Amino acid sequence: xxxxxxxxxxxxxxxxxxELGTQNMKxxxxxxxxxxxxxxxxxxxxxxxxxxxxxxxxxxxGETIKKVEPDLGYIHRSIEKMCERDSYQQIVHLTDRMDYLxxxxxxxxxxxxxxxxxxxEIPERVKVIRTIIGELTRISSHCLWWGVMGMDxxxxxxxxxxFRDREMLNDIFEETCGARLTMNYNVPGGLMLDIHPNxxxxxxxxxxxxxxxxxxxxxxxxxxxxxxKRTKGVGVLSKEDAISFxxxxxxxxxxxxxxxxxxxxxxxALDKVTFNESLKTEGDTFARYQVRIQxxxxxxxxxxxxxxxxxxGEYRVKxxxxxxxxxxxxxxxxETARGEFCVYIISTGTKSPYRLKFRSPGFSxxxxxxxxxxGGKIGDLVAILATLDLVIPDIDR
Amino acid sequence: MNNNxxxxxISSWFPNPEANKVSEVIEVSETEEGSEGKVKxxxxxxxxLLEFTEEGSQFLNISVKPEHLHQLMSxxxxxxETNFDYLFCLSGVDWGEExxxxxxxxxxxxxxxxxxxxxxKDRETPILDTIYDIWTTAEFHExxxxxxxxxxxxxxxxxxxxxxxxxxxGYPLRKDYVDEANMVIK
Numbered sequence: 001x002x003x004x005x006x007x008x009x010x011x012x013x014x015x016x017x018x019e020l021g022t023q024n025m026k027x028x029x030x031x032x033x034x035x036x037x038x039x040x041x042x043x044x045x046x047x048x049x050x051x052x053x054x055x056x057x058x059x060x061x062g063e064t065i066k067k068v069e070p071d072l073g074y075i076h077r078s079i080e081k082m083c084e085r086d087s088y089q090q091i092v093h094l095t096d097r098m099d100y101l102x103x104x105x106x107x108x109x110x111x112x113x114x115x116x117x118x119x120x121e122i123p124e125r126v127k128v129i130r131t132i133i134g135e136l137t138r139i140s141s142h143c144l145w146w147g148v149m150g151m152d153x154x155x156x157x158x159x160x161x162x163f164r165d166r167e168m169l170n171d172i173f174e175e176t177c178g179a180r181l182t183m184n185y186n187v188p189g190g191l192m193l194d195i196h197p198n199x200x201x202x203x204x205x206x207x208x209x210x211x212x213x214x215x216x217x218x219x220x221x222x223x224x225x226x227x228x229k230r231t232k233g234v235g236v237l238s239k240e241d242a243i244s245f246x247x248x249x250x251x252x253x254x255x256x257x258x259x260x261x262x263x264x265x266x267x268x269a270l271d272k273v274t275f276n277e278s279l280k281t282e283g284d285t286f287a288r289y290q291v292r293i294q295x296x297x298x299x300x301x302x303x304x305x306x307x308x309x310x311x312x313g314e315y316r317v318k319x320x321x322x323x324x325x326x327x328x329x330x331x332x333x334x335e336t337a338r339g340e341f342c343v344y345i346i347s348t349g350t351k352s353p354y355r356l357k358f359r360s361p362g363f364s365x366x367x368x369x370x371x372x373x374x375g376g377k378i379g380d381l382v383a384i385l386a387t388l389d390l391v392i393p394d395i396d397r
Numbered sequence: 398m399n400n401n402x403x404x405x406x407i408s409s410w411f412p413n414p415e416a417n418k419v420s421e422v423i424e425v426s427e428t429e430e431g432s433e434g435k436v437k438x439x440x441x442x443x444x445x446l447l448e449f450t451e452e453g454s455q456f457l458n459i460s461v462k463p464e465h466l467h468q469l470m471s472x473x474x475x476x477x478e479t480n481f482d483y484l485f486c487l488s489g490v491d492w493g494e495e496x497x498x499x500x501x502x503x504x505x506x507x508x509x510x511x512x513x514x515x516x517x518k519d520r521e522t523p524i525l526d527t528i529y530d531i532w533t534t535a536e537f538h539e540x541x542x543x544x545x546x547x548x549x550x551x552x553x554x555x556x557x558x559x560x561x562x563x564x565x566x567g568y569p570l571r572k573d574y575v576d577e578a579n580m581v582i583k
Contacts, residue, residue, distance in 0.1 A: 072559055072560050073559070073560035073561060073562075076560045076561075078569060078570075080570065081569060081570055081580075085581070241533070243482050243483050243505055244482070244532055244533045244534065245533050245534050246483065246484055246485060246532065246533075246534030246538075247534075248485075257505070258505075259505070264508060326453075327453060328452075328453025328454060329453055329454040329458075329512075330454075330455075331454075331455060331456070331501070333485075340485060342485065342486050342501075344486060344488055344499070344501070346490065355488070355490050355491070357486065357488035357499075359485065359486040359488075359501075363537065363538075363541075364534050364537070364538075366537075367533075367534060367536065367537040371533075396560065
């Protein structure tokens with residue numbers, strides 16, 4: 001890390017004070033001799049705990065954090081500007097380059113916005129498959145987060161267990177649509193392809209497998225005393241602040257703010273399933289951790305409710321080769337693994353949107369970082385960053 | 398609250414002082430002009446300084462002039478009947494002749510949604526009031542709008558470029574932005 005002195009004051013340690021000798025050095029004298037000084041250090045852009053190219057400019061006093069200033073834009077591609085020249089089918093492909101761990105849910109958001117604007121009737125089969133894959137994406141994202149979370153606070157082995165289970169899901173995705181991460185499985189009007197004949201069997205196998213693994217996660221990390229001491233009471237966020245900062249997703253729910261888009265604005269087949277919104281009131285790093293673990297169970301339950309009842313029917317309805325949305329404004333909210341993702345389309349009736357805004361959850365969640373990290377240590381900041389679960393392309397867009 | 402109730406409540410906060418005056422003038426001139434002309438003029442008078450529309454959008458849209466923006470926003474949040482405490486989307490938009498910002502607000506207690514739009518015709522030095530003191534999330538979002546649209550915000554605590562470098566010229570998400578090297582135009 002590069003060290004930079006903030007103020008150009010000469011070293012405050014005066015030589016004549018040293019002549020006093022040790023017997024006269026009371027604690028006050030020592031403190032006045034060694035004045036605390038604030039330094040600025042760069043954390044990132046190449047730092048393992050920032051999970052991507054994020055640069056945090058930390059103002060520190062000793063190891064105590066005085067200010068955190070994020071420096072963004074290292075991988076900004078201006079996706080919103082690119083959308084203004086692209087067709088609606090092409091825009092879907094750009095969205096999974098934002099939050100790549102929730103790629104299928106991002107795709108779904110754009111498709112839903114376009115379908116609502118065209119007033120298309122989407123077959124039940126499509127809705128159910130979208131919801132199943134959306135929840136599997138959420139599990140896959142939380143698996144990765146769990147592995148990395150443990151690694152950030154010093155437990156390297158969690159990384160391998162998290163990736164082991166995520167691998168099963170990636171294999172299912174690969175068999176379904178040919179891609180493991182940036183899926184592009186949704187198209188306006190339905191799905192690119194029908195599900196693979198093995199899909200139901202493999203998902204069921206995964207659900208049975210994963211049910212035995214979450215208790216292992218708990219035994220390995222949740223109940224670990226060192227882990228609990230690193231996370232309890234660290235980075236506390238109150239409910240009022242969470243709302244004011246526009247925080248959403250598991251981070252907000254850990255502060256007792258009920259904000260699950262799947263509950264309040266259900267989309268696809270989410271109105272047909274029952275699940276609990278996982279809520280905690282402590283608002284600290286450990287609460288954010290627990291909310292995500294609870295969400296793994298809830299997502300499994302949603303998948304279980306739907307997997308045996310995938311309706312027969314078309315997997316796609318026909319749309320025009322060139323999609324033109326009617327004049328107006330269209331808005332769609334979805335719940336990604338990180339929180340509330342919104343698509344806001346202003347259309348003038350042409351084949352490309354006049355303006356398209358993506359409201360990404362990571363951007364608002366990052367803005368709260370300075371508020372909750374100040375006063376803590378650098379080690380706490382790493383734990384906080386891990387539970388904010390930032391994906392940098394989602395912030396930089 | 399449904400959209401009609403919201404509209405009648407919010408419009409009552411900003412009564413149009415012109416509305417009463419003009420209708421009196423029309424009554425006087427009624428004998429001189431035809432009754433058709435009178436009806437047309439009365440329709441065009443808005444009883445409120447705000448404009449409401451639900452056309453082409455799934456939410457209630459409120460258009461507000463820049464000078465009333467801050468007052469409207471703080472009332473939308475503090476009034477217990479509206480209580481819009483969650484600003485979930487803040488987007489800069491270039492409407493061609495006008496630049497502006499679109500705010501999407503939701504209430505976490507009543508669960509209703511409203512959209513507020515503000516536009517300014519000044520493309521050289523567009524200035525709006527910050528709403529950072531009402532919703533903290535606006536600090537980052539307004540910096541993003543400044544970065545890409547060049548809209549300045551009064552009283553913003555830290556208004557500088559967020560994604561782009563300090564020496565970047567121009568505002569890329571404006572419609573008249575040209576960058577021949579990096580932009581592929583179809």
